[in-house]
Every structure is written in structure tokens, then in C-alpha cells.
Amino acid sequence: MRPLLTHEIGSMAKPPWRVKPFRGKPLDSGDLDHAREWGERLGIEEKEELLELLAKRDGFTALEKDRIVRFSSLYGVRLQERAGLDLVWDGEQQRVEMYEYPIRRIGGFAFRGHVRSFDDKYYRKASCVARPTLEGPYHTDEYRTIASIARREVKIPVTGAYTLVDWSFDEHYGGGVAPGARDVGKTRKEARRRFLYDIAEDIVQPNLRSLHEAGARFLQIDEPAATTKRDEIPEFIEATRKSVGDLAGKVFFTVHICFSNYDLLFPRLTELEGVLGEVHLEYANRDSREPGVSKDKRTGYGILDSLKGTAFVVGLGVLDVHTDFIEPPELVRDRILFACEVIGDPARVFVAPDCGLRTRDWEVSFAKFSNMVAGRDLAAQKLGI
Amino acid sequence: MDVLLPGIMPRSEELVRATRDFERGRTLRRELEEARRADAQGLRRLQEGLPYVSPGMLAWGDLLRPFAEIIPGCTVGGLARFFETNTFWRTLELPPDAAVDGSRLDAWVQRYFLTDGLFKKEEGLVFTLPFPLVFRDFSRGCSLERIAELLIRAAEPLVKLPNKVLCLFEPGFGYRDFAGGVARSARFSDDDRRVGAEFIARLKALSPTPVYLVSAFFPLGGDLEYFLDLPADGFGVDLYANPLDDFLDRLPDGKALLAGVLNTGSTLVESPDVLRGVLARLRDGLPEDKIHLTPNGPAELLPRAVLEAKVANLRELP
Numbered sequence: 001m002r003p004l005l006t007h008e009i010g011s012m013a014k015p016p017w018r019v020k021p022f023r024g025k026p027l028d029s030g031d032l033d034h035a036r037e038w039g040e041r042l043g044i045e046e047k048e049e050l051l052e053l054l055a056k057r058d059g060f061t062a063l064e065k066d067r068i069v070r071f072s073s074l075y076g077v078r079l080q081e082r083a084g085l086d087l088v089w090d091g092e093q094q095r096v097e098m099y100e101y102p103i104r105r106i107g108g109f110a111f112r113g114h115v116r117s118f119d120d121k122y123y124r125k126a127s128c129v130a131r132p133t134l135e136g137p138y139h140t141d142e143y144r145t146i147a148s149i150a151r152r153e154v155k156i157p158v159t160g161a162y163t164l165v166d167w168s169f170d171e172h173y174g175g176g177v178a179p180g181a182r183d184v185g186k187t188r189k190e191a192r193r194r195f196l197y198d199i200a201e202d203i204v205q206p207n208l209r210s211l212h213e214a215g216a217r218f219l220q221i222d223e224p225a226a227t228t229k230r231d232e233i234p235e236f237i238e239a240t241r242k243s244v245g246d247l248a249g250k251v252f253f254t255v256h257i258c259f260s261n262y263d264l265l266f267p268r269l270t271e272l273e274g275v276l277g278e279v280h281l282e283y284a285n286r287d288s289r290e291p292g293v294s295k296d297k298r299t300g301y302g303i304l305d306s307l308k309g310t311a312f313v314v315g316l317g318v319l320d321v322h323t324d325f326i327e328p329p330e331l332v333r334d335r336i337l338f339a340c341e342v343i344g345d346p347a348r349v350f351v352a353p354d355c356g357l358r359t360r361d362w363e364v365s366f367a368k369f370s371n372m373v374a375g376r377d378l379a380a381q382k383l384g385i
Numbered sequence: 386m387d388v389l390l391p392g393i394m395p396r397s398e399e400l401v402r403a404t405r406d407f408e409r410g411r412t413l414r415r416e417l418e419e420a421r422r423a424d425a426q427g428l429r430r431l432q433e434g435l436p437y438v439s440p441g442m443l444a445w446g447d448l449l450r451p452f453a454e455i456i457p458g459c460t461v462g463g464l465a466r467f468f469e470t471n472t473f474w475r476t477l478e479l480p481p482d483a484a485v486d487g488s489r490l491d492a493w494v495q496r497y498f499l500t501d502g503l504f505k506k507e508e509g510l511v512f513t514l515p516f517p518l519v520f521r522d523f524s525r526g527c528s529l530e531r532i533a534e535l536l537i538r539a540a541e542p543l544v545k546l547p548n549k550v551l552c553l554f555e556p557g558f559g560y561r562d563f564a565g566g567v568a569r570s571a572r573f574s575d576d577d578r579r580v581g582a583e584f585i586a587r588l589k590a591l592s593p594t595p596v597y598l599v600s601a602f603f604p605l606g607g608d609l610e611y612f613l614d615l616p617a618d619g620f621g622v623d624l625y626a627n628p629l630d631d632f633l634d635r636l637p638d639g640k641a642l643l644a645g646v647l648n649t650g651s652t653l654v655e656s657p658d659v660l661r662g663v664l665a666r667l668r669d670g671l672p673e674d675k676i677h678l679t680p681n682g683p684a685e686l687l688p689r690a691v692l693e694a695k696v697a698n699l700r701e702l703p
Contacts, residue, residue: 113395113690114398114401114688117471117473118472120405120408122401125688167471169650169653171652177625178659179648179659179681180646180663181628225471
């Protein structure tokens with residue numbers, strides 16, 4: 001793999017012509033313009049076919065909606081390719097999002113209602129009501145679609161076992177916990193472990209295996225919840241090991257963690273050397289926007305010191321996904337150069353956004369991606385590679 | 386024995402939908418307020434007959450947010466994870482000389498505690514405020530002493546209302562600084578402990594309103610002694626993180642126990658048998674009027690329908 005390889009991390013926004021038909025809302029002229037203009041910018045050969053499909057504007061059949069999703073996937077892949085990324089995928093165009101989509105495809109879960117995430121933002125939360133079962137791998141068809149579209153190497157994100165468990169309730173494993181019992185803490189922890197390891201072995205592992213068998217060489221395990229509970233890092237590590245199983249070494253695995261206290265991961269994370277290839281974290285969100293390669297300028301990259309002595313490739317978040325600020329190539333370059341200096345080997349640094357860009361519109365996402373690649377090229381030039 | 390529901394209650398699916406519609410410009414503010422009032426009425430029905438009813442705090446963004454409206458110069462900042470949950474609070478940015486503007490308090494109490502007149506000043510209500518330590522965790526710019534002053538000033542009109550109980554919420558007990566998965570140190574300094582104790586003592590000096598200190602989430606461990614030594618009238622404990630025996634043996638005489646028997650981390654509705662079992666143990670160790678059955682943490686971590694089912698089960702206990 002090339003040093004300073006670039007890739008996306010998770011989601012991108014869905015275009016309005018992808019969203020509205022599923023909400024039963026008619027398309028307007030602006031939506032069709034979006035499809036036309038981005039089709040031209042991205043060199044989509046099948047653009048006219050899409051416009052013909054969208055011309056109906058309303059009342060799309062299930063088959064037509066499937067075709068719209070496939071076009072959305074095509075646009076997502078081409079956007080990343082046109083921006084110059086080395087590893088691409090469609091930015092979650094075929095999924096609802098990273099929790100509800102897999103949970104709806106796993107047996108043994110029931111949605112119980114909305115709970116608050118923050119402010120007035122709520123998410124639909126499910127509960128495990130029976131031992132989880134997998135009726136069939138839920139990302140393999142998605143991979144095949146993307147692989148058939150992509151002109152570059154493909155990477156598929158899969159929501160990790162720890163995050164699926166931590167974002168769910170449990171009525172099955174923890175059913176025997178009695179309030180106030182002498183062993184209440186121990187019972188709860190054991191129930192949690194069984195839940196977690198069953199999800200890892202029975203759900204995530206078969207999905208990863210199926211993707212591998214379908215030809216995927218790059219897989220990303222998304223674990224934004226990894227450090228939520230400070231005393232469960234060993235369980236997160238064991239669940240990751242069980243999820244990967246004997247695929248270690250056969251597939252290049254990335255773990256993605258974001259907006260957390262990364263100190264909690266160390267030193268235990270090194271137990272996953274040989275299992276994971278890349279550890280991708282969010283950094284740019286914590287960093288200054290001033291150019292420079294000194295520590296006082298690169299304030300968001302302190303955790304690199306903990307990764308330096310490991311065998312992992314460092315997945316370097318260089319784009320803040322929560323702002324429309326377009327990072328100049330020179331800022332991206334300096335973030336990369338700083339990381340290379342700390343890590344000591346550009347071959348151990350991959351370049352990516354902090355997280356998925358789903359909250360940014362395509363204009364902003366494309367500009368950010370493009371500058372990320374330009375910044376990578378500047379860094380490579382500076383390093384003589 | 387009674388049932389007490391401190392803290393922010395979960396919003397119903399209808400109110401969640403109304404909130405979302407309002408955010409997306411599909412409904413008017415008036416319609417959202419109507420949905421909120423209807424939701425609060427539903428909570429009142431759920432608690433009908435209880436000596437102290439929770440107004441639900443349905444307009445609260447989190448347990449600190451409304452304070453921004455009575456502290457001039459205070460702004461609402463970024464998101465911070467609320468302990469070990471997937472819920473996030475906003476950090477309050479306070480000026481160093483932060484003080485409560487007394488002229489805003491009447492309207493503030495009406496809106497945030499009495500739900501714009503839906504609940505009456507004279508009826509039995511449970512109010513909840515943050516303890517100064519958790520307020521400090523989710524704010525910046527002020528000393529703990531000043532935070533305690535802010536909270537005293539805000540609490541004064543509440544505890545002076547008749548027929549109320551005040552719960553002070555503090556999930557920090559038992560929480561430790563962690564690094565590499567290893568607990569390093571106790572969270573509270575001697576000064577923290579002193580300010581916390583003085584805060585409760587000053588609140589109690591204002592009125593006869595009972596003041597309860599409510600913990601959540603963590604085994605209290607080394608903080609247990611300090612926790613039970615504070616001058617509160619009662620203590621809320623998470624019985625899914627702590628054995629009941631720890632409290633039955635050590636609860637000071639005359640103090641109430643808010644027994645967290647409803648698990649807000651699980652949608653499983655506690656069976657009547659299990660609840661009867663724990664209640665029997667409580668009755669063995671405590672006078673009847675010192676037993677309050679409560680959720681073990683913030684009720685809003687549950688979907689509303691689940692909370693309602695849990696509370697209904699609890700209310701059927703003899």
C-alpha cells in the first residue's frame with residue numbers, strides 16, 4: 001500500500017433526489033438540477049438515465065426506488081474518485097445510518113422508542129429481546145454493488161459489536177439482574193459480556209467473513225462508542241478480536257473511533273496488533289487551524305505519542321467534519337508532516353477525515369476531500385515519496 | 386413507602402415528533418407548547434395519587450441548560466458526554482462573577498418547574514436541581530463556591546414553596562479518574578467535600594423542605610462514607626450498581642433511602658416478584674416513611690412508554 005493513502009471514513013449526505021422519494025415527497029426542479037449538475041461534474045455516464053427516472057418526480061415504485069439508491073451509490077463513489085481518494089465507497093447511500101440499519105437486519109432486537117441523544121435530537125433505540133441471530137449478511141450486496149461501480153479499491157465500514165451493544169438496551173442477557181443484590185455489579189457485567197461476545201461472534205464476524213469471501217480487502221470496524229464505559233476497554237478489545245477471528249491478516253482491518261477520550265485505549269489497544277491494521281481516530285476537531293508542524297500548532301494530535309510505538313498504521317483525521325471550514329491543502333500537509341515526524345514512517349500514516357461527512361453538503365464534502373488529497377500530495381512531495 | 390420520580394422525564398413519542406416537526410418548520414411554537422402540556426398531563430396521570438408529583442421537566446435541554454436564562458453573561462457551549470451514557474449535555478460558559486438575576490426567577494420557576502401554571506405552587510411536587518459538583522463538571526469559568534451560590538439563589542424560591550421535596554442530582558459519586566483502564570484517584574478533593582456539605586446545610590436552613598441527594602450509575606465504593614455523611618434528608622442510590630446491604634447497614638438514623646429499583650439502563654420491566662422482594666428487604670431495615678422507590682438514574686434514558694410500564698408495575702406494590 002502506498003504511504004499516505006487517502007480514504008473516507010463513513011457517511012456522506014444523501015442527495016435530495018435520494019431522500020425525498022423515500023419520504024413520499026415530490027421532487028422539485030432544484031432536486032433534478034442537483035442530479036444533473038453533479039452528474040456533469042462527476043462525469044456520470046448514466047446521468048441521463050437517472051434524469052429520465054427522476055422526471056416522474058413522485059409516486060416512485062419500489063423498483064424505481066431501488067434504482068434511485070443505486071444511482072445515489074454511483075454518485076457517491078464517483079464523488080470520492082473524482083476528489084482523488086485512494087480507497088472509496090458510497091458514503092452510506094444504501095443505508096439509513098450506522099445503528100438502525102444493522103439492527104433492523106439482526107434477529108432478536110425490538111425497537112422500544114426514542115431516547116434523547118442531545119438537545120432535541122432523539123434516536124430510535126432497540127432492545128435485545130432474544131439471542132441475536134443473523135438471517136444473512138447485511139453488507140455483502142452493498143459491497144458487490146459498490147465494487148461493480150468503483151474504479152478504485154473499495155473499503156466497507158461495518159458497525160462494531162461494542163457500539164451495537166452499547167447503543168442498545170438489553171432485556172435478554174441481563175434479565176436476571178435483581179436490584180440491590182450482593183452480586184449485582186458482577187451479574188450485570190457478566191450479562192454484558194455475553195451480549196457483546198455473541199454480537200461479535202454471531203453477527204459481526206459472519207458479516208466480515210462474507211465480505212471477505214465476496215472479495216473485500218479493506219474493512220472498517222466502526223466503534224464510536226469504544227471508550228464510553230471506562231472499565232470496559234478489555235471487553236471492547238476482546239469483542240474486536242472475536243469479530244475479526246481468523247480473518248486477521250487476510251483482510252486489512254481499520255478500527256474507527258471518534259470524539260472520545262483516547263487515553264483510555266492505551267496500553268491495552270496494542271493487544272490488537274496483528275488483528276487490526278489501522279487505528280483511525282478523530283484529530284482535526286481538536287486541532288488549531290494555524291499552519292505549522294510544531295506541537296503548539298498541532299494541538300489535536302497529542303495521542304500520536306501513544307501510537308508511535310505500536311505496529312498500527314495511523315489513520316489520521318485531517319478534516320473537521322462538524323464545520324464548513326474548508327481546510328487549505330497547506331494545513332492538511334502540515335498535519336500529515338507532523339504525524340509523520342512523530343510516527344517516524346510515512347508508510348504508517350493514512351489520511352482521512354475525522355469521521356463521516358454526512359452533516360456537510362456535497363459541495364463542502366467535495367472541497368474538503370479535494371483539499372485533503374492536495375494536502376497529501378504536498379506532504380508526499382515534501383517527504384520525497 | 387411511596388414512589389418518587391426525580392429528574393427529567395422522557396418525552397412521549399408524540400412530543401418527540403412535535404419537537405422534530407417544530408425544528409423542521411412544520412409546526413408552530415404554539416403547537417409545540419400544546420404538545421408539551423399534553424405530555425405533562427400524561428405524566429400527571431401516571432403519578433396520580435402520589436404525595437409528590439414530578440412535573441417532568443419536559444422543556445429542559447439538560448439539567449443545566451435553563452440556568453443560562455437566569456445568569457447574565459452565561460452562554461451555552463459545546464457538547465460533552467454525560468458520564469458513561471450516549472447522552473450529551475451542553476457545557477455552560479459562565480462569567481467569573483456569575484450571579485443569578487433575581488428579577489428573572491419568578492418567570493423561570495413558572496416555566497421550568499411549574500410548567501407554565503399546569504402545576505400549582507401549593508401542590509405536592511418533586512423538584513430536581515444539579516448538585517454543585519456535577520454543575521462544575523459541565524460548566525466553565527466559575528469556582529465551585531460561586532456555583533454553589535448560584536444554585537442556592539436559584540433553589541431558594543423552590544424550597545420556600547409549600548409541600549415540596551428537592552432532589553439534588555449528582556452522578557459523580559463513585560466516579561473516578563481513569564487512565565489505561567485503571568482507577569487513579571478519588572474524584573472529589575477535601576474542598577469539594579466541604580463545599581458540598583455546606584451547600585446542603587445552607588439549603589436546609591432556608592426552609593423545612595426535605596432535601597435529597599441522588600446518585601446514579603456507579604458503585605459508590607470509597608465515596609460511600611462521605612455520601613452518607615452529607616447533611617441531606619435522604620439519599621438516592623443506584624441498586625443496579627450497589628448492593629442494598631451497603632445502605633441498610635450504614636444509613637444514618639432518620640434519613641430516607643431513595644431506592645433506585647427501576648433500571649433506566651434496561652427496557653425490561655421489573656417483575657412484581659422482584660420488586661416485592663426488594664421492598665420486603667427495605668421494610669426490614671427502614672421505617673415505612675423513609676422508603677422511596679425511584680429510578681436508578683435519569684429516567685429520560687428510557688423511552689416514555691417503557692418508563693410508564695415500569696412505574697405502573699411499581700405502583701401496584703402493596
